[in-house]
Amino acid sequence: MALQTLGLYAWSQPALADNFFTRWFASGELKQATVADPYLEMRTGPGVGYPVFYVVGRGEAVDIVTRRTDWFYVRTARQIAGWVDMRQMRATLEASGQPLEIKEPSRAEYTVRRYEAGAFAGRFGDASLIAVFGDYGLSPHLAAELSVAEAIGVASDARMATIGLNHIMAPEWRVSPYLGLGAGVIQIKPRATLVQAVDRTDQLGYAVIGARGYLSRRFLGRFEYRGNVVFTSRNENEALHEWKLGFAFFF
Amino acid sequence: METGLRVFLLSGPRADVPHAAAPRTLALLCCLSLSLSACGLFKRKEPELLGASAPQTEEPLEDASQQPVVEPQVARRSIRVPKITKEDFETSLHAGFMSIEDFGGSPSLSARLAYHISEDFFLEGAFGYAKGGLTSYERLAGGVRLLTDRDRQFTYYAINMGWNALPGEVFVGKNRAYNSAIYLSAGLGGTTFAGDNRFTANIGVGYRVLLTRRLAAHVDFRDYLFDIDVLGSKKVANNLEGSLGISVFF
Numbered sequence: 001m002a003l004q005t006l007g008l009y010a011w012s013q014p015a016l017a018d019n020f021f022t023r024w025f026a027s028g029e030l031k032q033a034t035v036a037d038p039y040l041e042m043r044t045g046p047g048v049g050y051p052v053f054y055v056v057g058r059g060e061a062v063d064i065v066t067r068r069t070d071w072f073y074v075r076t077a078r079q080i081a082g083w084v085d086m087r088q089m090r091a092t093l094e095a096s097g098q099p100l101e102i103k104e105p106s107r108a109e110y111t112v113r114r115y116e117a118g119a120f121a122g123r124f125g126d127a128s129l130i131a132v133f134g135d136y137g138l139s140p141h142l143a144a145e146l147s148v149a150e151a152i153g154v155a156s157d158a159r160m161a162t163i164g165l166n167h168i169m170a171p172e173w174r175v176s177p178y179l180g181l182g183a184g185v186i187q188i189k190p191r192a193t194l195v196q197a198v199d200r201t202d203q204l205g206y207a208v209i210g211a212r213g214y215l216s217r218r219f220l221g222r223f224e225y226r227g228n229v230v231f232t233s234r235n236e237n238e239a240l241h242e243w244k245l246g247f248a249f250f251f
Numbered sequence: 252m253e254t255g256l257r258v259f260l261l262s263g264p265r266a267d268v269p270h271a272a273a274p275r276t277l278a279l280l281c282c283l284s285l286s287l288s289a290c291g292l293f294k295r296k297e298p299e300l301l302g303a304s305a306p307q308t309e310e311p312l313e314d315a316s317q318q319p320v321v322e323p324q325v326a327r328r329s330i331r332v333p334k335i336t337k338e339d340f341e342t343s344l345h346a347g348f349m350s351i352e353d354f355g356g357s358p359s360l361s362a363r364l365a366y367h368i369s370e371d372f373f374l375e376g377a378f379g380y381a382k383g384g385l386t387s388y389e390r391l392a393g394g395v396r397l398l399t400d401r402d403r404q405f406t407y408y409a410i411n412m413g414w415n416a417l418p419g420e421v422f423v424g425k426n427r428a429y430n431s432a433i434y435l436s437a438g439l440g441g442t443t444f445a446g447d448n449r450f451t452a453n454i455g456v457g458y459r460v461l462l463t464r465r466l467a468a469h470v471d472f473r474d475y476l477f478d479i480d481v482l483g484s485k486k487v488a489n490n491l492e493g494s495l496g497i498s499v500f501f
Contacts, residue, residue: 045418045420045461046370049417049418064335066335066464070370121439127450130450150441150448
């Protein structure tokens with residue numbers, strides 16, 4: 001049941017559906033393309049390091065079996081199959097006579113993206129930090145962010161889960177600053193070798209300032225500073241600085 | 252106003268602390284980014300996609316002679332164009348041997364999920380398990396045990412970046428060729444071992460041979476490095492793992 005729900009969900013998300021579920025439900029029908037350039041080079045593998053072993057002539061049709069990164073696995077009517085790069089595939093025609101439509105993540109899509117996921121590495125106080133996060137774009141300017149992080153330090157470890165809202169100041173720029181706010185929980189675990197080690201779980205709030213830049217295709221880089229305030233049960237709140245650098249991809 | 256904000260932000264536990272400078276900064280940042288967020292809402296500009304809403308300039312045909320004599324009644328066929336599937340993900344299971352510094356070697360298991368960004372680069376998440384044995388001191392001293400059995404369990408996770416450095420082919424006999432690639436990888440993660448969670452860096456090299464288009468065999472060597480002070484002095488431990496794996500592209 002859960003799997004079915006997941007299936008329906010993925011079906012409604014074209015980017016996911018392309019990957020997982022079309023193969024399960026698809027009728028096995030393949031998209032066809034006709035070579036419009038003088039020739040189409042087929043390689044043995046999906047990369048420029050692999051040799052060209054066959055050439056398809058102009059006017060011949062090929063079935064597109066699948067795609068891996070920028071390479072298309074195609075099969076001719078004579079059952080010869082190989083990998084063709086995207087640049088050459090763009091010069092083929094669909095059955096309608098139009099150039100083959102290839103969905104390619106671009107700057108335009110970056111601006112209107114819905115989901116984004118990625119990882120960060122950095123410093124949290126005196127500890128080393130690793131974080132993964134997922135963003136949901138409410139508008140080109142606003143994104144809700146869910147993040148889980150682990151910080152491993154000399155005196156203690158910490159685990160955090162936070163939820164927040166980021167405001168992307170200029171989503172149409174290639175590199176844009178952003179600001180945000182959020183809250184979450186932090187579990188601080190002193191090192192086992194220290195005496196009087198007591199785990200504690202506290203709430204925390206944070207303000208974030210950062211920059212995000214579109215790299216290429218579906219990738220972006222992010223750099224951010226978070227000022228964290230841990231609402232401890234002691235007399236003073238604890239302020240913790242967090243710097244991190246990461247990458248993300250959107251879909 | 253400020254007090255009000257502070258109370259709102261700190262909701263409960265420590266709102267009464269008089270010298271909370273950090274919350275004040277936080278409150279200021281709050282105001283700033285909330286106002287900017289609000290600006291964003293108002294400024295929101297719908298991106299123009301596909302030029303879908305071209306203005307309708309059609310005017311009613313008043314001249315009767317321009318009216319079509321016969322209204323064609325064509326039922327449009329809906330054509331479902333097959334989609335091109337993708338297989339940028341690769342999932343693998345590895346079994347091998349891990350040598351944990353000072354704690355002997357043991358069989359290891361790991362599971363990985365990779366996303367191929369381009370023909371050259373991939374991102375990878377990995378989980379693994381191994382178990383440390385006895386140190387030479389424990390073995391020589393007889394009944395002494397430095398760690399409990401549970402603390403000898405070695406579990407790690409890592410987020411890695413990989414580079415297919417040397418793509419190529421393997422030739423088996425005269426008529427068979429398999430695609431292959433030697434890849435380098437490096438990443439960060441955490442390891443739980445000897446009662447502690449340890450920040451871990453790893454570097455590795457692997458060899459991938461594609462048996463079919465979607466199925467690949469791996470030979471993989473990785474070194475997991477972390478600080479450890481269980482045996483008296485603090486040092487960097489190198490934990491080498493060699494494994495064989497099988498992966499599926501999907």
